[in-house]
Amino acid sequence: MAIEQLDWDSLRVFLEVARTGNLTQAARRLQLDHSTISRRICQLEVTLNANIFVRQNRGMSLTDAGRKILEHVERMDSSMVMLRESLATNSSAVGGTVRLATMEGIASLYLSMFIPELKAKHPELHLELVTSPYHVNLNRREADIFLSFFKPPGRSMHIEKLGEFYLDIYGSETYFAHAGKPASKCELEKHHFVTYIDDLVQLEAVRWLDDVLLQRETTFTSSSMIAQMVAASRGAGLVLLPRFSVSHFPGLVRIDLPDLVVTRSLWISAHDDLQPTPRVKAVTEFIRGLIRRDTSSFAVM
Structure with a gap:
């Protein structure tokens, strides 16, 4: 197969393996079987005439060639995200799914109480509230928004301190x-x-x-x-x-x-690709509003 024949499906497999560092996790996220993921990675390496991953017992890590390819494929992925968003915004109503990741306490004991208020304001918006005790990597598309008690590391992200x-x-x-x-x-x-x-x-x-x-x-x-x-x-x-x-x-x-x-500090972050989109902006602005009006629990910056 010539390099001109590279298709997005193969590059998407490469992107998920690079993000997860694991064939099994990549297969789960792409809803493909393990053998398909492995075969496409091998085909991609033959096409590019380069080793793009190092196989290790604990997973897959990128080679220097793989890291160079990742930069280009991530830009392609960002363009695909923006294309999907532009096609989805042909309605005046804010809609779609937003995955918000945060810690158990603020998710279960605070944010979840205001879901009816968010739904009343944006009936076509669906919020997925994910709790995690770990840092959530937005560059790996593990979530659309991350609400955290620390300033998250990462590149190509819009990061805002909401307050204390x-x-x-x-x-x-x-x-x-x-x-x-x-x-x-x-x-x-x-x-x-x-x-x-x-x-x-x-x-x-x-x-x-x-x-x-x-x-x-x-x-x-x-x-x-x-x-x-x-x-x-x-x-x-x-x-x-x-x-x-x-x-x-x-x-x-x-x-x-x-x-x-x-x-403690409270930070909200989103990937630069998603921050301007109506669905992510709607959730971000809603959370910002909750924090600003709850002066007994928060000190707004």
């Missing part, structure tokens, strides 16, 4: 009845805490209890913020949580400690 969110110590009346309620930051050393499992923390930003106490007694640890909240609401101990997560959660009482101030 506040965190406070919470406990239950059951816990206060037998352990008392701390009146100052220094009294926290006498209390028991519910927090994350230290060696399973994937994002340094959620080690927020370290801002308050490096040495503490813990009675329960979990990788899930929701599990921490439930345990604390039943009296397992004190817990440090974002304010946005507790407003509609029963059983937790905020402890007002004037000498305690803990905040």
